[in-house]
Amino acid sequence: MTIEEKIIIAFSEQTDKNRKILDSLKRSFAKKESKGMIKNSQLLEAYHKLIKEKRIEKDLKTEEVLRIRKVRSLSGIVIVSVLTKPYPCPGKCIYCPQQEGAPKSYLQEEPAVARAIMCDYKPYRQVQMRIKALEAIGHPTDKIDLRIIGATWSFYPKNYQTWFIKQCFKSVNDYPKNKKGTKALEKLQKENENAKRRIIGITIETRPDFIDIREIKRLRELGITRVELGVQSIYNDVLEINKRGHNIEQTIKATKLLKDAGLKICYQMMPNLLGSHPKKDFEMFEQLFSNPNFKPDYLKIYPCALLKEAPLYKIYKQNKFKPYTEKQLIELITKIKKITPYWLRIQRIIRDIPTSYIIEGGTKTSNIRQMILKMAEKENWQCKCIRCREVKDNYNPKEKLKLFRDDYEASEGKEIFLSFENYDRTKLYSILRLRIPSRATLPILENSAIVRELHTYGQLIAISKKDKAPQHKGLGKKLMKEAEKIAKQENKKQIAVISGIGVRGYYRKLGYGLKQTYMIKKI
Ligand code: SF4
Numbered sequence: 074m075t076i077e078e079k080i081i082i083a084f085s086e087q088t089d090k091n092r093k094i095l096d097s098l099k100r101s102f103a104k105k106e107s108k109g110m111i112k113n114s115q116l117l118e119a120y121h122k123l124i125k126e127k128r129i130e131k132d133l134k135t136e137e138v139l140r141i142r143k144v145r146s147l148s149g150i151v152i153v154s155v156l157t158k159p160y161p162c163p164g165k166c167i168y169c170p171q172q173e174g175a176p177k178s179y180l181q182e183e184p185a186v187a188r189a190i191m192c193d194y195k196p197y198r199q200v201q202m203r204i205k206a207l208e209a210i211g212h213p214t215d216k217i218d219l220r221i222i223g224a225t226w227s228f229y230p231k232n233y234q235t236w237f238i239k240q241c242f243k244s245v246n247d248y249p250k251n252k253k254g255t256k257a258l259e260k261l262q263k264e265n266e267n268a269k270r271r272i273i274g275i276t277i278e279t280r281p282d283f284i285d286i287r288e289i290k291r292l293r294e295l296g297i298t299r300v301e302l303g304v305q306s307i308y309n310d311v312l313e314i315n316k317r318g319h320n321i322e323q324t325i326k327a328t329k330l331l332k333d334a335g336l337k338i339c340y341q342m343m344p345n346l347l348g349s350h351p352k353k354d355f356e357m358f359e360q361l362f363s364n365p366n367f368k369p370d371y372l373k374i375y376p377c378a379l380l381k382e383a384p385l386y387k388i389y390k391q392n393k394f395k396p397y398t399e400k401q402l403i404e405l406i407t408k409i410k411k412i413t414p415y416w417l418r419i420q421r422i423i424r425d426i427p428t429s430y431i432i433e434g435g436t437k438t439s440n441i442r443q444m445i446l447k448m449a450e451k452e453n454w455q456c457k458c459i460r461c462r463e464v465k466d467n468y469n470p471k472e473k474l475k476l477f478r479d480d481y482e483a484s485e486g487k488e489i490f491l492s493f494e495n496y497d498r499t500k501l502y503s504i505l506r507l508r509i510p511s512r513a514t515l516p517i518l519e520n521s522a523i524v525r526e527l528h529t530y531g532q533l534i535a536i537s538k539k540d541k542a543p544q545h546k547g548l549g550k551k552l553m554k555e556a557e558k559i560a561k562q563e564n565k566k567q568i569a570v571i572s573g574i575g576v577r578g579y580y581r582k583l584g585y586g587l588k589q590t591y592m593i594k595k596i
């Protein structure tokens with residue numbers, strides 16, 4: 074037995090699994106066997122091997138502890154997920170689980186849900202609990218990317234939405250103190266602009282048929298900067314048979330409205346739906362990347378997981394539905410990864426559903442992404458998506474960087490994707506998404522080019538500190554200059570940035586001023 078396997082087996086026998094215990098086991102085994110310190114990535118590998126050989130059982134807590142500490146903040150920000158309370162959803166999607174005590178589509182044992190239940194779904198408590206946990210494992214928390222998850226955001230009552238967002242801002246502003254009372258949303262947002270911990274972006278999840286101009290105005294007032302659209306399929310026959318309740322035309326319209334207002338878009342896609350098959354699914358992703366009607370900025374690939382709690386289970390029992398096997402899923406996702414464009418970020422592959430819930434199929438394998446990564450290394454190819462190329466701790470201050478420009482048509486407008494990368498485009502340091510919209514969705518955006526995203530990658534550095542990592546090398550500033558130049562060439566009169574509340578100060582220094590909910594500069 075290898076030393077890694079011994080550590081994992083010893084760790085799996087602990088009742089209280091935390092990082093301290095793992096570290097002390099690592100030290101004592103290393104000493105006993107006169108070996109150097111073992112990396113968590115090696116342990117993770119041993120853990121998966123032991124599960125495959127059925128020598129230990131899968132355990133979510135072990136997986137959480139083993140995850141390499143830095144990963145969560147390597148993109149330069151920390152993610153704080155907050156769950157909305159259980160509430161009905163207008164959808165009747167046949168694959169969607171409904172469980173008492175959890176919002177539709179979520180299961181009580183999913184880590185984020187378990188945390189929300191502990192906080193009685195109160196956003197204030199969820200946010201502070203998460204910040205505390207992130208700090209306890211050594212993450213800087215001064216740049217927070219807030220992700221609001223739960224069923225369909227736009228279906229919740231408006232006063233609940235406002236209260237929810239206010240509570241999130243207040244929680245971040247107050248941390249580590251716990252204060253009573255409430256303030257107006259604008260006041261809380263203003264306070265956050267200069268707070269120690271800043272909310273640099275907010276994401277919500279919603280359905281394409283809930284997006285119209287009014288909803289967009291509202292999202293902007295709340296400070297939302299990114300929308301995750303439950304698109305699931307681009308085929309109307311598949312959408313219909315799965316009872317999604319919307320069609321692809323609505324997705325196309327929502328995509329255009331959101332992009333023209335500067336919002337970033339993530340598509341949640343669901344291969345293996347009833348009525349589809351691997352070839353049809355692959356063609357769907359080809360369309361997403363090449364058809365200007367789609368071209369999302371981010372992608373979550375959540376193959377349909379067969380759950381007893383969803384109506385699809387009945388259909389499966391009648392032998393009318395078959396989940397893809399692990400092999401089929403790996404083949405499909407590998408093919409997708411091989412054609413992914415430079416401007417897209419694959420956020421996640423396979424949802425974090427406890428495997429005991431999944432009846433059968435490849436979605437039971439939670440480490441498919443890692444398996445594909447390993448295969449890619451062996452076969453010597455690399456996924457070109459943003460996530461796979463982000464510089465992370467590979468940062469080399471001497472590396473020569475080049476400014477790349479990728480132009481593409483999207484939703485009747487023009488997207489210009491600017492990036493600083495190494496010469497062979499395997500290491501990405503900074504990106505900017507500039508849009509020349511098809512038309513101004515909101516009057517304030519008249520004659521405007523729009524910066525939808527500006528991001529520099531690398532280990533998060535506290536706002537007050539300076540050191541050698543790329544966050545402070547001025548790459549963002551250079552990209553903004555380039556964007557301004559291009560906007561002028563496109564005969565635009567101004568640039569509008571859809572800035573997260575906590576990043577407004579950065580744009581002020583570059584000569585931008587707040588107008589309604591955008592940071593704007595005349596050019
Ligand atoms: S819209 Fe989303 S939450 Fe609602 S039923 Fe469909 S999958 Fe479930």
Ligand SMILES: [Zn+2]
Nearest residue numbers: 419456458461
């Ligand atoms: Zn990738």
